[in-house]
Every structure is written in C-alpha cells, then in structure tokens.
Amino acid sequence: MSDPSERIEVTTDRxxxxxxxxxxxxxxxxxxxxxxQTKIVTAASELARNxxxxxxxGYAEVSRPEGDHRTGIRIVFGDDGPGIADLELALTDGYTTGGGMGLGLSGARRLVDEFDIVTAPGQGTTITVVKWRR
Incomplete structure (x- = not known):
C-alpha cells in the first residue's frame, strides 16, 4: 500500500x-x-520550474508507490496552463522556448525510470515521473 501523498502548490520560486x-x-x-537521489531531485526541480x-x-504531488516487490518515489506535476502544442518537438534535446539549454523535458525524462505526459493546447499539462529503488 502506498504512503499518503504530499501536495505542494507551485506558484512562486520558493x-x-x-x-x-x-x-x-x-x-x-x-x-x-x-x-x-540526485537524478530525481534534478528532474523534480526542472519539472517544478516548468x-x-x-x-x-500548478502543483506537485509526491507519493511512494509500492508494487511488484519494489518501492520508489512518484511525483505528479500538474497545471492548467496553455499546454504543449507540439509534444514531440518539446521532448527533443536542445529545444527551448525560454532561451535556456533546452534540457528540461528531455533531460528530466532521461533521469527517471518512468515518464508520462498528458497535454493538449489549452488543456494544461500533467507529468508523472517515477524513480524506483534499486
């Protein structure tokens, strides 16, 4: 059984x-x-900033999923923003709309064991990542 989740509203840099x-x-x-630990913290930082x-x-919700004789950390990031118009392009290494290095989504995806994104223009974005204990 999973531990209860903890939710943080993400509205400021703090x-x-x-x-x-x-x-x-x-x-x-x-x-x-x-x-x-470093990988999941880095991914969470990137996704919270996005x-x-x-x-x-939006929000970040952290929980501890268990199953198949393993445990880990799951983080769900959600917002009601504009969504991602071209998800394939947004997941391309080097792509950026913010003038940064463009490693946000693609980099975060490489740092975790599971990465799921649901988005549509005008519908917001929900990203779920999981890192399993080895």
Missing part, C-alpha cells in the same frame, strides 16, 4: 525549492542511492 527539498527528503528516506514558468503555476 515553492520550487520546497518541491526539491521534499523530493530529497523522501528519496533519502527510501534509501535511494546518492546518484538516484510548471511555474510555462504552466503559470
């Missing part, structure tokens, strides 16, 4: 920091390796 701190705390409590900057704010 909330992005709170998401990162919560993810670090949960990953350490689950005894993820230091490398895997929720704020591109989605206009």
């Amino acid at each position: 909330d992005v920091v709170r998401v990162r701190q919560l993810v670090r705390t949960v990953a350490a409590a689950l005894k993820l390796s230091l490398v895997d 929720t704020l900057v591109y989605g206009g704010g």
Whole structure:
C-alpha cells in the first residue's frame, strides 16, 4: 500500500525549492542511492520550474508507490496552463522556448525510470515521473 501523498502548490520560486527539498527528503528516506537521489531531485526541480514558468503555476504531488516487490518515489506535476502544442518537438534535446539549454523535458525524462505526459493546447499539462529503488 502506498504512503499518503504530499501536495505542494507551485506558484512562486520558493515553492520550487520546497518541491526539491521534499523530493530529497523522501528519496533519502527510501534509501535511494546518492546518484538516484540526485537524478530525481534534478528532474523534480526542472519539472517544478516548468510548471511555474510555462504552466503559470500548478502543483506537485509526491507519493511512494509500492508494487511488484519494489518501492520508489512518484511525483505528479500538474497545471492548467496553455499546454504543449507540439509534444514531440518539446521532448527533443536542445529545444527551448525560454532561451535556456533546452534540457528540461528531455533531460528530466532521461533521469527517471518512468515518464508520462498528458497535454493538449489549452488543456494544461500533467507529468508523472517515477524513480524506483534499486
């Protein structure tokens, strides 16, 4: 059975920091390796920032899924923003709309074990990531 989730509203830069701190705390409590802790914290930081900057704010919900004799950390990021018009392009390495390095979505996807995104223009975006303990 999964532990209860913890939800953080993401509306300011301070909330992005709170998401990162919560993810670090949960990953350490689950005894993820230091490398895997760093990967999930980095992915969470990128996705929380995207929720704020591109989605206009939203939420991050952190939980501890269990199943198939394994445990891990699941984070769901959601917003009611403009959505992603061209998801394939947005997931391309180097693509950016914000003048950054363009590693946000594609980089986050590489850092986690499971990555799911649901989006449509005008419908917002929901991204779910999971990192399993090895």
